Amino acid sequence: MKRARTLFATAVGLAAALSLTACSTSAGTESGATALTFMTFETPALTATFWDSSISDAQKQVPGISVKKIVSPDADRDKYAKQLQASGQFPDVLSSITPKDFIGAGLLQPYDRKWLEEHFTDPDGNAIQGKSYIPPTNSQIIPMIFYNKKIFAAHHLEVPTTWDQFMTVVRTLRKAGVTPLQMAGAEPWAAAYPLSGLITADVLGKNPDWVKDRYAGTVKFTDANMVAAVGKYRELVTAGGFDKGALGVNYNDANTQFLAGKSAMYPMGSWLIGLIPPADAADFGTFLLPSAGGGTVVPFNTGGTTSVSAKSADVPKAMDFAKAWSLSRTNLKTLIETDGAFPMLKDVPFDSFGAKVTPVYTEAYAYVTGDARKVSAFGEVNNDDALPAGLVDQFNALAQKLFTDSDVKGQLAAFDTAWDKAAK
Numbered sequence: 001m002k003r004a005r006t007l008f009a010t011a012v013g014l015a016a017a018l019s020l021t022a023c024s025t026s027a028g029t030e031s032g033a034t035a036l037t038f039m040t041f042e043t044p045a046l047t048a049t050f051w052d053s054s055i056s057d058a059q060k061q062v063p064g065i066s067v068k069k070i071v072s073p074d075a076d077r078d079k080y081a082k083q084l085q086a087s088g089q090f091p092d093v094l095s096s097i098t099p100k101d102f103i104g105a106g107l108l109q110p111y112d113r114k115w116l117e118e119h120f121t122d123p124d125g126n127a128i129q130g131k132s133y134i135p136p137t138n139s140q141i142i143p144m145i146f147y148n149k150k151i152f153a154a155h156h157l158e159v160p161t162t163w164d165q166f167m168t169v170v171r172t173l174r175k176a177g178v179t180p181l182q183m184a185g186a187e188p189w190a191a192a193y194p195l196s197g198l199i200t201a202d203v204l205g206k207n208p209d210w211v212k213d214r215y216a217g218t219v220k221f222t223d224a225n226m227v228a229a230v231g232k233y234r235e236l237v238t239a240g241g242f243d244k245g246a247l248g249v250n251y252n253d254a255n256t257q258f259l260a261g262k263s264a265m266y267p268m269g270s271w272l273i274g275l276i277p278p279a280d281a282a283d284f285g286t287f288l289l290p291s292a293g294g295g296t297v298v299p300f301n302t303g304g305t306t307s308v309s310a311k312s313a314d315v316p317k318a319m320d321f322a323k324a325w326s327l328s329r330t331n332l333k334t335l336i337e338t339d340g341a342f343p344m345l346k347d348v349p350f351d352s353f354g355a356k357v358t359p360v361y362t363e364a365y366a367y368v369t370g371d372a373r374k375v376s377a378f379g380e381v382n383n384d385d386a387l388p389a390g391l392v393d394q395f396n397a398l399a400q401k402l403f404t405d406s407d408v409k410g411q412l413a414a415f416d417t418a419w420d421k422a423a424k
Contacts, residue, residue, distance in 0.1 A: 033066045034317045039081060039091040041072045044252070045274045045338040054331045061324035065317050067093075075187075092318040093325075094307045099126075099133040099382050100389045102307075108133045109310040109319060119327060121344045125302025126382050134304035134382055135326040138341040139368055142301050142377040143193040143267040144286045146360075151178060151264040159287045163232065166290050167239065173264050174240040181236065182263035184254035185247035185403065188396035192379065193267045195233045195399040197289045197299055199378040202229035205297035208375045211385040215423060221412040229292070230408050237403055247403055269380075273340030273361050281358035288367070298367045299377035303341065329353055336361075342368045388422035 040051045048071075055067050070091055072080040077094070078101050084090050090107065102108050110131035116123035125136035147159070152169075155176055160166040173180040184190035203226055204210050213219045220226070236242065243249075249257070255275055258266040266272065267289075276284055291297045306322035308315065325331060327345070329352070335341035336355040342365055343353065357365075368374075376385035379395050387395060398415055405411060 033064050034314045036065055036067045036092040036312070036314070036318055036321060037070050037089075038067050038093045038095070038321075039070045039072060039077070039084070039097075040095045041075065041077055043075075044255075045271060046335075050334055050338070054325060054328065054334070057328050057330050058321055058325035061328075062317065062320045065321060067321060075189075090309055090311060092309050092312040092314075093322050094309070095305045096134075097307055098386070098389075098392065099128060099307060100386050103128065103131075103133060104389060107310055109308040109312075109315055111135055111308075111319075111323075115323065119346055121346050122302055124383075125344070126304060128382070128384055128386065133307050135306065135323070136302045136304055136344055137326045138303045138332065138335060138343050140301045140303050140341065140377075141270040141288075141364060141367060142299055142380040143197045143289075144270055144272075144364060145197075145289060146258070146266045146268060146272055146284055146286055148258075148261055148264050149283050149285055151261065159285070161290055162294075163290045163292065167235065169265075170236065170239055170241045179243050179263040180265060181241045182249075182254050182258040182266040182268075183242045183246040184249055184251040184268075185242070185400065186250045188393070188400055190251055190254070190268070191247065191403070192396040192399035193269070194236065195230065195402065196378045196380060196395075197267055198229045198232050199226070200299040200375060201289045201291040201297045202232070202293070204375045204378055205291045205295075205373070206293050211376065211378070211387070214419065221416045221419070222409055227409050227412060230402065230412060233399070233402055234406060234408055238406075242403075247400060269340075270342070270364055271340040273358070273364060274338040276358065276360055278356075278358050281360050284360050286360060286364050296367070296372040298372050298374040299380070300368075300374040301377045301380045302344070302383065304382075340364070388419060391419060391422045394418050394422075 038055060042048055042051070051069055055069060059065060059067050074080070077096055078098050081090065081094055081097055085107070099108055110133055116132055116135065120136045122136050124132070126132045126134045155172055155178070157169050157172060160169050170180040181194070183194070206225070207213065210219060255272070257263055259276065259280070288296055288298060304326065306325050308318045308322050312318040329348070332341065332343050332345070333353045333355045336343060336353060336357065340361060343350065376383065379387055379392055394415065398411060402408065402411055
């Protein structure tokens, strides 16, 4: 699951973080067991209790280990992992990091290809140049448009299927004094979701290989189709799609406001499903941003949690623990119920998880299991369509800038320059 990113490492610290002289924190214990460290994070859905029980469950499957939990102090797991590396404490196993930020320095151990093919429906879902550093255990849609059915009904609105219809919904709600779109704009990652969704729908929806083409230098962010897609974000801003103070709203407050009926729609990752109280689920639904080319385009992210340090003092044990954690049906049941995850274990029927889901989950899951066109969610994947190392933060910052800056082509030209520098 994606969450906010904040800067706290110095330039020297970041350089040290990517040094090849990585240190492991694993060691033997007095009892002879291998001590491993596991960097986690906590959210309203993935609580300390979840992590404790999930670690205990996986640990039972791997004899001869003990696992110490290290919790990221904020939502920027990549920066925290680099800080730990800089101080010689790079964890043995890490949860939900961005592999491209680490594999260039040889810090991560790829998963065995045979194991991936044996256990997952999309074994290459997280592959980077043929190697996977996160197991493809589940999937997410980033973003979906969640909407309040009561608000739509009160204003005689239907779910839009074209961009013109979507803008009519936005203008109708704004005219009626209703906030059309909720935004957790104080969190750069969340501020970027409307922009990411538009790029995915209009650009990658027509050319799923656009990111690969950008690496090859055959397309640019200043190309007309990209400028048009990003221009729609500005159209939303100028039409009053978001409140003027949206850049000051944090993630928790944005969730509270939307679920309390203070806004009509919310572009957010599919994990929001887990925060909708079952008693209120009938009042909410989901749809996807209409694409310029027509038809449904699913901004798809093949997810997963556990990455393994290639510098661990006991890579085999760390890998065994990571595999056990990833295959745990108990863990996946919790992720389904609380984090809106869509499971991707091979030959494992959904009913076998025993998960209790709401109609909102079922509606969203249909985009995954059905015939809708799925493409990589721009800026949100960990495969060959991932942005160059370090560029996700710059894309998130771009979304925040465009909230107040109307120079779309100028900002995209600057991003082209940043891409070329990062991709060298």
